[in-house]
Amino acid sequence: MLKVDLSHAKLTQDLSLYQERVNEAHRWLHEKSGKGSDFVGWVNWPYDYDKEELTRIKEVAARLKEKTDVLLVCGIGGSYLGARAALEMVNGLYPSQKPEVIFIGNTFSASYLKQVYDYVKDKEIVLNVISKSGTTTETSISFRIFKELLENKYGEKAKERIIATTDAHRGTLKELADKEGYETFVVPDDIGGRYSVFTPVGLLCLAFAGIDPDEVLKGSRAAYEDLKDPALEHNEAYRYAVARRILDDMGYQSEMFVTYELQMTSVAEWWKQLFGESEGKEGLGLLPTSACFSTDLHSLGQFIQEGRKCLFETILYFDHMKDDIVFPHEEVDFDHMNYLAGKKLSWVNQMAMEGTLSAHTDDGGVPNIILHLDDNSSFSFGYMIYFFFKACGMSCYLLGINPFNQPGVEVYKKKMFKLLGKE
Numbered sequence: 001m002l003k004v005d006l007s008h009a010k011l012t013q014d015l016s017l018y019q020e021r022v023n024e025a026h027r028w029l030h031e032k033s034g035k036g037s038d039f040v041g042w043v044n045w046p047y048d049y050d051k052e053e054l055t056r057i058k059e060v061a062a063r064l065k066e067k068t069d070v071l072l073v074c075g076i077g078g079s080y081l082g083a084r085a086a087l088e089m090v091n092g093l094y095p096s097q098k099p100e101v102i103f104i105g106n107t108f109s110a111s112y113l114k115q116v117y118d119y120v121k122d123k124e125i126v127l128n129v130i131s132k133s134g135t136t137t138e139t140s141i142s143f144r145i146f147k148e149l150l151e152n153k154y155g156e157k158a159k160e161r162i163i164a165t166t167d168a169h170r171g172t173l174k175e176l177a178d179k180e181g182y183e184t185f186v187v188p189d190d191i192g193g194r195y196s197v198f199t200p201v202g203l204l205c206l207a208f209a210g211i212d213p214d215e216v217l218k219g220s221r222a223a224y225e226d227l228k229d230p231a232l233e234h235n236e237a238y239r240y241a242v243a244r245r246i247l248d249d250m251g252y253q254s255e256m257f258v259t260y261e262l263q264m265t266s267v268a269e270w271w272k273q274l275f276g277e278s279e280g281k282e283g284l285g286l287l288p289t290s291a292c293f294s295t296d297l298h299s300l301g302q303f304i305q306e307g308r309k310c311l312f313e314t315i316l317y318f319d320h321m322k323d324d325i326v327f328p329h330e331e332v333d334f335d336h337m338n339y340l341a342g343k344k345l346s347w348v349n350q351m352a353m354e355g356t357l358s359a360h361t362d363d364g365g366v367p368n369i370i371l372h373l374d375d376n377s378s379f380s381f382g383y384m385i386y387f388f389f390k391a392c393g394m395s396c397y398l399l400g401i402n403p404f405n406q407p408g409v410e411v412y413k414k415k416m417f418k419l420l421g422k423e
Contacts, residue, residue, distance in 0.1 A: 025393075039190055046382075071125075073205050086205075127150060132187045167186070195404075240387075244369075252286070255275070312366060313360065314371065329342065
């Protein structure tokens with residue numbers, strides 16, 4: 001479950017005033033009749049996913065991971081952000097199980113790619129390349145470099161260690177995969193990259209990392225059921241979406257996604273792509289930013305407390321985390337910290353959240369939305385992503401824009417290709 005607390009949001013309008021518009025946008029999503037309707041396959045995906053393909057994902061992961069030290073996931077944007085978010089949220093930042101997962105194909109940085117190359121060249125490697133077209137520049141550069149590494153290392157057997165997640169029928173990567181005999185999985189035609197983590201785009205990586213894809217989809221189905229009624233007194237995702245629009249109308253220009261867990265940093269990066277790429281069009285949209293407290297209170301806290309009132313905060317807070325630790329007692333209280341002896345650090349973190357919330361809202365005048373998520377399980381990850389998908393689609397339709405395209409992304413590519421000399 002994910003619950004929305006708007007008691008600190010300082011909204012100047014009642015959510016119910018938006019109900020008629022919400023009903024209309026809800027129909028657009030579920031009846032595929034709104035802008036970008038070709039890309040709303042994610043709405044019913046928790047039930048409509050390919051069961052046979054999911055079975056094959058689990059079989060391939062089980063077969064390969066026992067002989068794999070490192071899984072290289074080669075993709076950019078939605079082709080890697082969701083999987084990385086899931087791995088860190090569920091497994092933590094320092095998981096002990098094999099294989100290690102390293103993400104490539106998301107940068108032109110020569111130093112990063114060389115460091116990865118040197119680190120993995122003597123290890124047992126499996127490479128999952130993810131691209132619908134097969135021509136995404138960052139991904140194609142990394143794929144060529146590391147494909148050559150595998151071919152030099154394993155010879156003919158390299159093709160058994162390369163998995164392509166791509167279009168079902170067309171594209172350069174699909175053609176190569178068919179020619180070489182790579183195992184392939186499908187990027188659905190009607191689901192865009194930033195909505196794709198619970199498709200083969202993300203689930204193969206999750207299965208390798210020991211995260212049960214069935215649990216992720218089960219969580220998404222639970223969210224589907226909880227969020228299928230558009231009534232704002234029941235639909236938590238739509239309450240969040242409407243609150244964002246009200247704060248936007250109140251003059252706030254930026255939404256800061258806040259977490260109190262370091263292992264949620266990649267979730268924040270995934271969230272920023274989802275909302276930034278979906279909403280930032282036609283001179284509209286909130287600038288998505290993020291922070292991890294209490295860490296970033298020592299860098300951004302001063303601005304949030306007393307700086308320009310241009311942002312509101314959205315806190316994603318776990319009611320229960322899997323891991324905890326008790327603060328020890330010292331006979332000689334040299335650091336004057338014995339007042340915390342015997343206390344769980346989860347409680348200390350909660351008090352930090354409550355104190356910061358009071359400081360920012362009561363003293364700083366910064367609106368806060370609080371999203372309460374049960375825990376950091378695979379089920380909760382599946383629930384959370386579907387919640388944000390629904391909220392994002394609704395937020396964009398309330399703005400009158402297409403949530404599912406990204407025309408502005410092509411501008412830099414044209415400029416870059418010209419400088420690179422691409423015909």
